[in-house]
Amino acid sequence: MSGSVTVIGLGPGDPRYLTPAASAALDAAQDLIGYFPYVARVPERPGLVRHASDNRVEVDRARHALELAAAGRRVAVVSGGDPGVFAMAAALFEALEAGDPAWKSLPITVEPGITAMLAAAARVGAPLGGDFCAISLSDNLKPWEVITARLSAVLAADLVVALYNPISRARPWQLGAALALAAEHRGPETPVILARAVGRPDEAIRILALAEARVAEADMATLVMIGASATRLIPREGQAPFVYTPRSVAR
Amino acid sequence: MSGSVTVIGLGPGDPRYLTPAASAALDAAQDLIGYFPYVARVPERPGLVRHASDNRVEVDRARHALELAAAGRRVAVVSGGDPGVFAMAAALFEALEAGDPAWKSLPITVEPGITAMLAAAARVGAPLGGDFCAISLSDNLKPWEVITARLSAVLAADLVVALYNPISRARPWQLGAALALAAEHRGPETPVILARAVGRPDEAIRILALAEARVAEADMATLVMIGASATRLIPREGQAPFVYTPRSVAR
The missing domain is CATH 3.30.950.10 (Tetrapyrrole methylase, C-terminal domain)
Incomplete structure (x- = not known):
């Protein structure tokens, strides 16, 4: 498996609050997963597949990210603010713990953001x-x-x-x-x-x-x-x- | 008075976690004030006067920043992490409240950062x-x-x-x-x-x-x-x- 998941904090909304580390992680992604208003904040570009979903399906979204990564894709999961504060990071680890044991060897990183x-x-x-x-x-x-x-x-x-x-x-x-x-x-x-x-x-x-x-x-x-x-x-x-x-x- | 104070969060240390808003505020500063390891993180450049001080003199440092701003200087006060979390922002407002009433009309802004x-x-x-x-x-x-x-x-x-x-x-x-x-x-x-x-x-x-x-x-x-x-x-x-x-x- 050469895929990976990065859970990225987009900060409060203004791109001036997006860290360079988060920007770089977005630039490296092949798949973009998240609640639709957060996905909408990331500019479209060739080679980036967008998977926007509705609110309240955090664990489904997390599983999807892990499945894509297991299939070899570089996946970015985006949250507003900081992903570790009432956002997607905990959902991702819930899905990881409950899911395919092979997922645990995937590279998974979290990029912090400015929380609200x-x-x-x-x-x-x-x-x-x-x-x-x-x-x-x-x-x-x-x-x-x-x-x-x-x-x-x-x-x-x-x-x-x-x-x-x-x-x-x-x-x-x-x-x-x-x-x-x-x-x-x-x-x-x-x-x-x-x-x-x-x-x-x-x-x-x-x-x-x-x-x-x-x-x-x-x-x-x-x-x-x-x-x-x-x-x-x-x-x-x-x-x-x-x-x-x-x-x-x-x- | 055309001076100003910006209290800037440098984040955890790696420049990849410094927000573009914080970078821009550092670039605009004429005076740089802070605890010496935080001042040391900001590259030297012509036109930037550095005032590094020891730990535990937060309110003295804040007063110094306000005095310089009142004299017309664009002052950056730097903290590690986020300046609002156990750092310089509260000290600045303590000094503002207790100090020269004219300071209250100075433009004072806070640039958030990734806290530890x-x-x-x-x-x-x-x-x-x-x-x-x-x-x-x-x-x-x-x-x-x-x-x-x-x-x-x-x-x-x-x-x-x-x-x-x-x-x-x-x-x-x-x-x-x-x-x-x-x-x-x-x-x-x-x-x-x-x-x-x-x-x-x-x-x-x-x-x-x-x-x-x-x-x-x-x-x-x-x-x-x-x-x-x-x-x-x-x-x-x-x-x-x-x-x-x-x-x-x-x-």
Whole structure:
């Protein structure tokens, strides 16, 4: 077998955030696999076969990648952001573990990318300046009780919380429930960042107080960050404030 | 004032992980400020004044950057990894908030980078495939009691834990204490990743069981990841295993 799989992070969308390593891996690929909006970000070229698929078929997509690689193809699997953060890398290793034992001798590499919380944080200041966590709010893959237990734990421990997959048509109420839980642990003025489509032409970033965020609209493309108790604003004249979390915790 | 400050993430070290946006910001800079090993990563060129400083003077460095920008200079402040993750961005906003009010009208931007936990995760598989957190183990800026309370919370909530600043000459015992705490919540076979100098020529990555990791050597350049209860190995013949955390939590 001379094929290979590289799982590639495309970053938040703007090509200026795509690493040279990820670019080179895309250039070397013969087959391109991924959720269709991510496949659409990669320019067409002769010799590159595109396999775009719908959402929520991650393991099918991963198996397809491994099958093609086993047949000798150089396969690129693409994710937005970083492939290791709520994206295709874990799905690929799930498929690898459960699949043909011969797949385990394939060269498999992962090319990291700028994940949404880092891109969103950079846009507004330094909200992740202290300890923080990343939690997927989707209850497709884990029970809602696990999600709320984790949220309660990290809110009580005063971490900044980045919420991935906050909302979708099939999951309309979970973000409101998570912000209600946050309101049990944090004051109403706690900064919340709703960062939509960071690094893309339709980027829209809102910095709201927790009380306002609870009634704000969000969608699938939004990354939500809930500040820690020390997260603060630096107001600026005629511009959005900066948001940052001090590095220190008082003794 | 026509000066500006850009806080730039250099990524893990290999220039192939430096984003084009970060490269462009470095090319535009007139002054380069940072901890000396990060300044040393940026090639010298005419017109670029270098101000390398020692560790632990982050706020002095940030003030210096703001003063130079206020005097009309285009200043780049560099951090390894991502500047918003236990690095210079929060220090800059601390200095901005406490400093000359006129600084608030300066153009200040942050260029994200590949932070160590993403680079390390990509090297070994997908250990951050589920919910995870990033905690700095340094008790220079927060009390040790806060660190252990946070660690206990995230270990009990079964998050993957990335530990930044795990050890230094002045803090020799904290990593051992953190791994002992982990052993109260996780089995002895839980995968622990010790990723040293990822993306640099002296890169060394070890995948150990928690029981082994507790007696392993580490240093300042090491990023430590402690798996969740579901984090698992995929053994491979003649190669290091892959490590991944499944996306699902059983109902």
